[in-house]
Amino acid sequence: MKKLIFVALAIFFFACSGNKETKFSLIDHIPASTEVFLFSEDLSSSLSELQKNDFLSKSNFSFKQKLNKQLAFFKHLELKQPAGISFSNLDSETFTYILITKKDSSLLQLDSLKNKSVETIKENGISFRKIGIDDQKFFFREKGSSAFISNSKQSILDIDDQEKLLEDENFKKAFNASDASKLSVILRHGTTQGLNEIFKKLHFTGFKNFASWSSLDLDITKSFIKINGLSISENTDQIASPFSGTQARNIESAKVCPEDFLSMSAIGFSSFRQIQDNISKARKDSTRVEYPKILDHTREISLIQLKEGTTLVLNAIEIEAAREKLAGMGSVSENFRGYDIIELEQKIDFQPALNSLMHTGEFTFYTVIEHFVIFSQDAETLKKHISDFLNSDIIAEKSYYSEVMASLSSESSMIFITRLPEFIDSQDKHNKTSLKFEKNSLAALQFINEDGYSHIHGVFSNSKEAAMASNGAEQAASFKLDHPLITDPLFFRNHRTDQMDIAVQDENNQLYLLSNKGNIFWKEKLDSKITSPVYQVDLFKNGNLQLAFSTGYNMEVLDRNGNKVKGYPIKFNSPLTQPLSVFDYDNNRNYRFVLTQDKKVYMVGPKGKAIKGFDFNAASSEIVKAPKHIRLGNKDYILIAEKSGKLNILSRQGNIRVPLSQTFDFSENEWYGHDNKFISTAPTTDLIEISQQGKVSKKDLELAENNRIVANDRHLVYLNENLLNIDGKSINLDFGLYTDPQLFQFRKRTLIALTDTQTQKVYVFNDKAELLDGFPVYGTSKVDIANADLDSRLEMLVKGEENEILLYKL
Known part of the structure; x- marks a missing residue:
């Protein structure tokens, strides 16, 4: 009887061990240094869809060049199983990647290749191969039911070191929130300087500390890239916290935003005082920051970059109450086309109140258009707003803008919108010939705060139909x-x-x-x-x-x-x-x-x-x-x-x-x-x-x-x-x-x-x-x-x- 029990236990143990060994999990061996994780159930098809996108296929930029160079061998892979790629050190000239997929005997197709080399290496009791194809070299290892390909030998070795693997509950939440049928991307905030710089140019300094991870599901067509996902925060001082207890709002500043704007960054809320209280709480500072009281009568703040200058737009809850808060602070400098331009006796500085949300600066002039108060550093930029508003030459009136916004939620806690060709050109004169935008290309990224999460919706439109659309008068x-x-x-x-x-x-x-x-x-x-x-x-x-x-x-x-x-x-x-x-x-x-x-x-x-x-x-x-x-x-x-x-x-x-x-x-x-x-x-x-x-x-x-x-x-x-x-x-x-x-x-x-x-x-x-x-x-x-x-x-x-x-x- 004892022998029978022992045999049964042994069979059970080895059966369980075998099940554990053969069970494949995409996130069990992700490096702790991961900055971006890209994955899909059908990665080959997803990457093929990316290549069909007009902008990505026709444009040339440094990160694309690095990807094409280091991942050229992908054309020799047969990816039939779910797969993901971890990227690290993205700011370096040679980033680190590791491809993780389910073990498959047909994964590597090397037999027909002439210019190849294969070397078996044993190190620290681990066996793996070093493979050369043309002038590319990478490492290949199989472990249990998983297969790994990397340009870093150390990454291959670290698969067995639990301390060097990503054990982060917020990452797992982000992974589990992704749509298995989409190409998905998970970003770690604060690690990639390139992304941080982009948002700084949008006058948003908080991307680095925006959240812990963001999970994005991509829909890709010839003219569009649409994303949906969420950001997960772990600290109270991350970006979701200022919007706690406030409601997202319909962003309306496009009604006074000139069509030829460069970018617009906006926040929407139900109570600015609540935002200030949240910021103070996150800073663990009981001292309330003094701010212009007109913000108490505001439901939306937008920063608009124009070729002529930058303006701050306040969408007033009640315009007369907002006017009262500005009464006596300046005098009429001139009347332009029926609108008074007020020159302030002292500049208004919104920066202390908005420091963790956007970079605003000081303003000397303002005007009022309908229920919007618009501030600028000079009168001429306000005249631009007035002229374009009166001429209906505003972005809200354009069909290609409406089409982009239809992909987003009607209300936002935070939104970034850029007119891409003009914005990129204004920031970097050298890239304008290598990035192949259609006319009227727009990108929009929206965040909606809810219970510690920020829902994300975004769209990049590079439509030929939008380019051909008449801009009208x-x-x-x-x-x-x-x-x-x-x-x-x-x-x-x-x-x-x-x-x-x-x-x-x-x-x-x-x-x-x-x-x-x-x-x-x-x-x-x-x-x-x-x-x-x-x-x-x-x-x-x-x-x-x-x-x-x-x-x-x-x-x-x-x-x-x-x-x-x-x-x-x-x-x-x-x-x-x-x-x-x-x-x-x-x-x-x-x-x-x-x-x-x-x-x-x-x-x-x-x-x-x-x-x-x-x-x-x-x-x-x-x-x-x-x-x-x-x-x-x-x-x-x-x-x-x-x-x-x-x-x-x-x-x-x-x-x-x-x-x-x-x-x-x-x-x-x-x-x-x-x-x-x-x-x-x-x-x-x-x-x-x-x-x-x-x-x-x-x-x-x-x-x-x-x-x-x-x-x-x-x-x-x-x-x-x-x-x-x-x-x-x-x-x-x-x-x-x-x-x-x-x-x-x-x-x-x-x-x-x-x-x-x-x-x-x-x-x-x-x-x-x-x-x-x-x-x-x-x-x-x-x-x-x-x-x-x-x-x-x-x-x-x-x-x-x-x-x-x-x-x-x-």
Whole structure:
């Protein structure tokens, strides 16, 4: 019986020993020096997916070079089992790695290799092999059910030394939290200087002490790398602790962040006082750090790096309460586009309060946009924020940004967002040619604190679709004159360069001609304000263009050098009562300049002499609109409206061409040719249509007083209070004070523009009633649109501040 028991125990012992020996565990032999551990159930496939990523496959950087050099032999491995790679000494020129996987006879495929060497080594009772393939050497060992490959003999030997293996409960938690179906990475914080430096450049100094370990699961596609995971802390002074007892918040600073930002680092919380208490507790310091009390009225703090400088953005819980905390600390330095820029009497230093979270510095100026208080070291950087906000040129408005943010949680304790090509270029000029980013590439990394853990979500987007996405309207230039403008800026073609120059008049009646880069060619003093459009004409039919316009008493024609053309000005003793009209019946440059004084109409030719054969000399009552030339089909008509309500529809010779038996109650709108009819509106309710046979019809459009229309052959646009109608498609605008809608026709493109002078916003729509990308933008006047510099994009001119001309690209 005793022999039977002994035999049974022996069988049981050896069976258990055998089970223990054959059981494979990926984390039983990880070196204690591990800085990064990368692992997957199918490591070969995961690494292959990495290589298919456009950015990683096309870019070249030092760490990739080191990996490719030291792990080139991987192409000779058959990794059929779960595997992981431990990396140590990553900051050194030659890092240390050890591959851990389940023992498999097909792991190393050496038989077919010619340039190989295999040497069996026994050391300290341990047998392993030294293998050379081409110019690479590594060590291979099998132990129990595990196989190991390393570039370090010592790492192979240390597998049997329990004291040199990683025994860390937080690491195990991180490992167990990973997704077995993903390629996963576990990072040890504080060991890799490269990562620490990256976050320092993001103004976050706490990455080294952020947590003990972070576990990240990767999803990799051709254009994206997405990560999800968590960070595990072991000490109360690590990064999770400041957010204990506070709630994550929706980070909204992107609403005032210029699209061309470099980086944005932000924290969100429900109580800044709680954060301060947590920091004091972690420091074991009962002394409360004094901080600007505006932070008590804040739910989010963001640090935004721009090319122009760095700004601190506070998202206020209640903006008036935040304003009160700043009251009396400074005075208005200037008002820029309706926003006060305050210069502080003493700089505000947020650094003591935020020292463990971000590096902020001191600030001298601030402004308020909606519920955001924005601080900067100079006023010009604040102007950048204001301009881009008013122009909707902010990152929150961009579709490629929204796509990236959709991969993250809606609320954050901490978030880092970078515009990668620009950010990398600003930090390291030498890498810009080796890193192959698409335009509009973004990276975002988000942390959400919860019960001692920080959940991590991140995304790197390098999408060609995002690169091709239109950025919409963007301000290209701003020019300021010495005095306020009294006319709207307009384009004037430069016949020498075939580009567009800019004409505008200031309050001193100086007419300027500027290049589209803002250089002043000349300025000419006029007798009074320009009262008409500025027409570009070619009087001598040689391609050289002139500017034609009327002022109070004169009709002027200037050449592009600012000189008066012979025969001009035409001067009158009494004022012109309507703006100059210019007719070119057959587009053959046989111009007719039409001038009006009360009831009289004067028509002069290119040399400034009266045209013979135009028999309409005077109306029966005062003329209330500038005479208008309309061509319907192959017929020319001249329309002259009188105060009595009479509408004269004349031939070129000034004879009645379309007799009308009724009079009209004219609105302030012009007459237009549309759909082979003459159209305008009554002051209220009706659209008036007149056929070429003189038949009058009315359509009740329920037009309100001060309705505005503009039309051409194919398009009819009208503005009725806040309702804009484009070819029957209606758009509800915000209530405001709008300029008359303007219609611009290009070869295959029709644009409709109008400006709300109350909110100082310019809107541009296409003929499908769709607002163009990037609009509304800031502006205070009517606009002019043309291709000003011969590239593929149109440009738009508009008045900004009282002495400012703005140039936008569409």
